[in-house]
Amino acid sequence: MGDASDLQPWQIHGERTIYDNPWVRLTLVDVEPPGTKRFEHHVVHLQRVAIAAVIDDQDRVLMLWRYRFVPDRWGWELPGGIVEAGEDSAAAAAREVEEETGWRPGALTRIASFEPMIGMVDSPHEVFVGTGATYVGEPTEAEEAGRVEWVPLAEVRDMMARGELAGSGTLVALLHVLAFGKPSVTSAA
Numbered sequence: 087m088g089d090a091s092d093l094q095p096w097q098i099h100g101e102r103t104i105y106d107n108p109w110v111r112l113t114l115v116d117v118e119p120p121g122t123k124r125f126e127h128h129v130v131h132l133q134r135v136a137i138a139a140v141i142d143d144q145d146r147v148l149m150l151w152r153y154r155f156v157p158d159r160w161g162w163e164l165p166g167g168i169v170e171a172g173e174d175s176a177a178a179a180a181r182e183v184e185e186e187t188g189w190r191p192g193a194l195t196r197i198a199s200f201e202p203m204i205g206m207v208d209s210p211h212e213v214f215v216g217t218g219a220t221y222v223g224e225p226t227e228a229e230e231a232g233r234v235e236w237v238p239l240a241e242v243r244d245m246m247a248r249g250e251l252a253g254s255g256t257l258v259a260l261l262h263v264l265a266f267g268k269p270s271v272t273s274a275a
Contacts, residue, residue: 137166
């Protein structure tokens with residue numbers, strides 16, 4: 087294997103927008119990988135997303151049972167959504183938890199930032215884990231909520247095996263909690 091210092095990034099010669107709206111932008115990027123010829127590569131640009139796993143003092147995680155029409159399936163997800171322009175990602179994660187579940191989370195800690203489809207889709211995801219939440223009322227985002235439940239962490243492995251956890255942010259957050267444990271509980275749910 088060659089030394090990492092031998093590796094070169096792709097050259098980008100330009101980019102043109104094919105489609106653009108507030109949620110998705112499709113571009114063609116004129117690229118040249120080292121040692122090969124130039125070509126146009128499709129890139130889908132999406133908004134930055136923040137996701138939160140909120141754990142209570144009974145080792146349960148706050149989740150949503152939702153239908154997603156794109157894959158035509160039901161599944162469990164953590165609350166999360168688009169980070170608004172100028173908004174702090176932790177504040178966005180907390181806002182999304184409250185809007186989608188009716189629970190206001192305690193302090194959230196950023197555990198990861200990742201790209202779920204790094205080869206063709208620009209979709210930055212920031213994942214947070216927190217402890218405790220206070221019930222403040224019914225969810226305000228009715229189309230986002232689905233069924234809200236505190237799910238025992240002990241059930242997560244089986245849920246994953248049954249294919250009930252499809253979202254990449256949900257998987258990253260819950261795998262982190264399973265691998266490293268939950269943060270210290272600062273307030274009870």
